[in-house]
Amino acid sequence: MADTNSLTGRIARYARVGGTGIGLAAQMGAARIFGGEVDKAAGAAQLRAALGGLKGPVMKVAQIISTIPDAVPPEYAAELAQLQSNAPAMGWPFVRRRMKSELGADWEAKYTTFEHEAAAAASLGQVHRATGLDGRRLAAKLQYPDMASAVEADLGQLDLLFGLYKRFDKSIDTAEIHTELADRLREELDYEREAKHLNLYRDMLGNEAGVHLPEVVPELSTRRLLTMTWLDGRPLLDYKTGSLEVRNRIAENLFRAWYIPLHHFGVIHGDPHLGNYTVRDDLAINLLDFGCIRVFPPRFIGGVVDLYRAIETGNEALAVDAFERWGFTGLSREIIDTLLIWAKFLYGPLLDDRKRVIDASGNPATYGRETAQKVHARLRELGTVTVPREFVFMDRAAIGLGGVFMHLQAELNWYAMFNAMIAGFDEGALAAKQAAALERAGL
Template sequence: MADYRDDDRFTGRLARYARVGTAMGGLAARFAANRVLGAPLDRAQHAGQIRQSLGGLKGPVMKLAQLLSTIPDALPPEYAQELSQLQANAPAMGWPFVRRRMRTELGEDWRARFASFEEQAAAAASLGQVHRATGHDGRLLAVKLQYPDMGSAVEADLKQLDMVLGLYRAYDKSIDVSEIRHELADRLREELDYELEAGRMRLYGHMLAGEAAVHVPEPVADLSTKRLLTMTWLEGRPILDFKQADQETRNRIAINMFRTWYVPFHRYGVIHGDPHLGNYSVREDLTINLLDFGCVRIFPPRFVGGVIDLYRALRDGDQQLAVHAYETWGFKGLTQELIETLNIWASFVYSPLMEDRPRLINAAEKPGDYGREQAAKVHARLRELGPVRPPREFVFMDRAAVGLGGVFLHLQAHVNWYRLFQDIIEGFDVETLARAQGEALQAAGLPPG
């Protein structure tokens, strides 16, 4: 089997710099000219220009821009709004190219290792594409094939995006996305490793084995490599197909989605960091298919303990416990005003879990903007109080809360979130979670978290 070593080729990176840099160069020149001449920056216009320039590109830069647009207050609202319109879909590789790539990954006889293999891609995205196939055991398979030179593309695109963000920071010193950028970069680099993704798929299969309403594909090891991932095919429909369904149907889907994301987090300290609409589908029996395990975050058990402590602190009005939770996460120099400000965002996130009654996740919010206004107010106040940099772990915690909140608003789900949450955290303690996490990682063949 060939070892396809294209993850960080100097020539590949130079070529990517040229393609992405051409798109960004004009924007940088206009920005610099405005600054030298003292002209005010029209943020809405500049954000639109960035979106138009990125819109003609494919690959990691598209995915990174989309991720940034969904993290509360990572970017000014004008930029978040524009970048959220980008699509991560990419043109599929043609069949001759697919054959060469499959031969590189599985050898000359690759076709004989499948009972059938569809030439046309079933889906194409920023880092690779998926083909339907059938195994010799009769199972339907999804074959995820990474595009070439993705390692070079990731590094080149990160540097180009740094340039754009750096230009903006030169205009507005109050915006600092450095920790967010580092967290996203680490996760994006991990997404290139399909062997790691296969391990995470096994991890989720283990963690959700007792959840009848969730389905996880199974990786097929002898048909997979570092850049080729073959797994069982899961059939389902997009969640937005159910927006007009009856209330009971929409509620059931929301309940299943809630457990899909938060059973792994509160019982094992693991979260799926990308609740994008394309990363799950719904079966006819309303159970959930969880897909794409490239973006997964494993948390120290004490971090999850802080999440539970803060919930109990807000519920019981226990400020000392709230301080303990924030200190557990790494906050230092906590003043009364800072604690009160942090509690504003925490109260927004936890509010649906406080009331023992069926309710919308938040009646005042819109699906695409869920949490953004609240987060912007809190982050603006934090900047006024001094250099407060939330822990990197918050990036995907916020993404999960905001992303799922948007889904629940799309569905207009009317659910008792309090009872759902209490069922998941019943009997919680940090030592039990640590043992469960260790056992799950061992079962999946992954190193300790």
């Protein structure tokens, strides 16, 4: 099947979800005209049912927006968060055709073995175990056909979803959220770019004994096929009932895998999903899947550090400056105070100099939701706020990582670890390190 952004592919994609969207839009319109109430819970369940029947990026988009505070109402977030990332795998005839289109008619001769059944299937592609001619065990990540069409159609559905939200709530301007999601999702289609992201992470974390990353096999990789070395590991949740010592060690390795790239290079892994980590026998972690990587301007990371210092010291002027460097504009005193509620929640564990769990609620699925709802209610009273695009994945990744730590119920001194990470932070030095690392990775 041709992998193009075809009109027919997009039309077919819209048709499968469009009926649900139109129905929900009609409900919203009727409520506005006749003064009735929209049954948001029922509508959200209806939308999840429609999205859940699709394979491809629409599920990834839905999962992402469910984790961004205020991107959609709480009823929608709760339903969309239930969508699973796994999708039915392509059968062997499909796989053979796709591999032939990527590596040529003799593609099978380029591997010693290539398993017919997929080892894993997700929203954009599936992974097959293989063995290289040099004997190395490999993971061949093959993109599903016609994903360009699927992405564009699904982004159209995202327009619809945000449009529905605007009908009854104008406190958050979602324009920048949409732009950021669209750019990152289109990037994920480019496996050559993902290979460069992987090499970037191997560079940034090369000295971390507790973090392992696969190696790219360039001669067996293309724009829609990424072949890497296979890393053995067990699912992170297998350790959920392990001893506190075991869970703490895994959490510390995860912390370093995420914060070293952020505060030393201005880069984050924007999809801290449980399935993107596995744990080795020595409790080191394997970091997997590098499609969703966000590189931040150094000024943004400077703002992240300065906002932390501002909250720590009560320096309001520094907090305002940090928000402005993040890209927030036209902020009133009331809006700044409201945003600080959310910032203090995110930074809270990093300001508490003692061993503790990341959050005492014990429910990873609702981590941050109550605070987000409080902030959202206040912003609704104050007027529309445009969320800067850099903030979208930073916020989403922080919430996702916090949820992973909650699954582990790790008890660590997050304050001590974080302050060791940002000790001597210098925006100019970060800019130089970032530029050098990106150049080495070919980005």
